[in-house]
Amino acid sequence: MLKFINRESEIWQLKNLLGAPPTSVLFVYGPKSSGKSTLMMKIASMYPGEAIYYDFRARSPTELYNVLTVPRPGPATRLKEYLRRRFGRVNIREGIEVSPSKLKAMSLGKLDPFAPLIRALRGYKRPVLVLDEIQNLKHSGLDRNELSQLFNFLVTITKRLHIAHVIVVTSDCLFVDEIVKAAELEETAQYLFVGDLPKKSVLDWMAEEGMDPAKAKKVYDTLGGRPYDLWVVVQHFRAAGDIDILDSMIRRKASRVRFLLKSAGAAEARLVKKLARGSVSLADVNTRVLGWAVENEVAFFDPVNGEVYAISRAMQNALKKI
Numbered sequence: 001m002l003k004f005i006n007r008e009s010e011i012w013q014l015k016n017l018l019g020a021p022p023t024s025v026l027f028v029y030g031p032k033s034s035g036k037s038t039l040m041m042k043i044a045s046m047y048p049g050e051a052i053y054y055d056f057r058a059r060s061p062t063e064l065y066n067v068l069t070v071p072r073p074g075p076a077t078r079l080k081e082y083l084r085r086r087f088g089r090v091n092i093r094e095g096i097e098v099s100p101s102k103l104k105a106m107s108l109g110k111l112d113p114f115a116p117l118i119r120a121l122r123g124y125k126r127p128v129l130v131l132d133e134i135q136n137l138k139h140s141g142l143d144r145n146e147l148s149q150l151f152n153f154l155v156t157i158t159k160r161l162h163i164a165h166v167i168v169v170t171s172d173c174l175f176v177d178e179i180v181k182a183a184e185l186e187e188t189a190q191y192l193f194v195g196d197l198p199k200k201s202v203l204d205w206m207a208e209e210g211m212d213p214a215k216a217k218k219v220y221d222t223l224g225g226r227p228y229d230l231w232v233v234v235q236h237f238r239a240a241g242d243i244d245i246l247d248s249m250i251r252r253k254a255s256r257v258r259f260l261l262k263s264a265g266a267a268e269a270r271l272v273k274k275l276a277r278g279s280v281s282l283a284d285v286n287t288r289v290l291g292w293a294v295e296n297e298v299a300f301f302d303p304v305n306g307e308v309y310a311i312s313r314a315m316q317n318a319l320k321k322i
Contacts, residue, residue: 004279006037013192014043014167020127021166030194031300032171033228039194040130040169045091049126056136064146065106065113067137068129070095077186096120098288112155121157121164129154147179150253159239169266174294177303179205191304194314196225209234215243222246224313253318260296261322268292271308275299276319279309 003159017026030036036178037055044051050163052206054068061067070093098116099105105111121127137147154166170176180189197205200224205209206216227250236245261269267289282290282301285308293299298319301313 002090004087006193007035007197010039010192010194012041014039018043018047018049018140019235020029022162024188025154025158025166025168026190026192027176028169028192028194029173029176029303030168030171031226032297033173033226033312034170034194035227036169036194036197038227040132040167042233044128044130047126047128048094049128050124051130052124053130053132054095055132056140057133060136060140060294062141063107064142064149065103067140067142068096068117069098069103069152070149071103072097072099079282081149081203093124093283101117110121114149114156117153117284118157118161118163128167129157129161130169131168132173134168135175138175146181159188171300172294173301173303174291177301188261193302193304197227197230201225202230205234210239219243219246222250222314223315226312226314227256229312229314249278249314250318250321253315257315257322259296259320260298264292272298272319275308276311276316276322278316282308284304 025225028036028040041053044053052068090215092209094115102111102116106113106116106168106178137150142150154168157164157165199220202203202220203213203216206219207213211219219230219233223233232249233243233245237243257272271280271285271289272291274284275293278291290299290301294301297311298315299308301308310319
């Protein structure tokens with residue numbers, strides 16, 4: 001299991017937001033494998049109300065009406081789940097429960113796909129919806145208009161009705177940026193960036209694993225604070241007692257990008273060269289090329305600062321070798 005490194009600042013901000021009445025949709029964004037999902041599961045388990053957690057990596061709805069819903073179970077199952085939440089202190093739901101008859105009416109277009117959800121949410125205790133890796137919905141069969149309807153519903157239950165918090169989690173900010181503009185959500189959204197762990201946290205973690213300061217510094221200089229990359233090194237260190245895996249990690253990333261560039265153009269190669277040196281202003285990147293870099297997990301786009309940079313320090317070090 002990936003180690004949870006204390007993110008005091010992010011937890012403080014999320015607690016403050018969830019402790020106030022819902023007024024906007026919060027986008028939690030950051031590069032892939034930066035620890036967003038781990039952080040959100042931590043927040044959901046700590047939340048005193050009811051968290052409704054959607055992981056769209058494992059969930060692939062094909063119709064608008066079942067993006068946020070699950071069939072309401074029978075009385076016996078409901079009682080069992082109530083007792084589990086009441087005495088087991090498990091407060092995470094898998095979806096907004098709607099009766100099978102209403103789900104059928106929604107599927108046939110006889111009932112608004114969102115109206116029953118509002119009534120259900122009013123019956124929950126301080127609900128918060130967490131929509132993790134929401135960019136996977138672009139592969140679900142929903143069209144752009146349906147996605148706009150979904151986001152407008154999220155605005156309705158936060159800004160207008162104040163009945164639920166909504167946290168949208170993503171590593172693909174191009175997708176979110178397009179939807180925010182399409183649904184005209186610019187004035188109804190807040191953003192929280194979850195990026196690399198700070199240097200001290202990384203060095204402390206490596207010290208806990210038994211690394212001497214020189215090895216810990218080399219790990220940080222090579223990988224930065226990306227939790228997943230660090231976890232790979234820790235696993236190797238526990239097994240072999242060394243950090244030789246660092247070189248092979250960089251070589252593999254460099255090899256993958258070289259392969260990608262074989263079927264790309266001169267514009268992609270120029271972007272890779274720029275990313276090796278540091279961040280690039282969005283104004284200096286062609287939209288098509290940016291899409292290529294983001295889709296292939298070479299670069300990360302920060303919509304708040306309008307910058308593009310290598311998805312991790314390990315990737316930047318790999319790009320320097322190309």
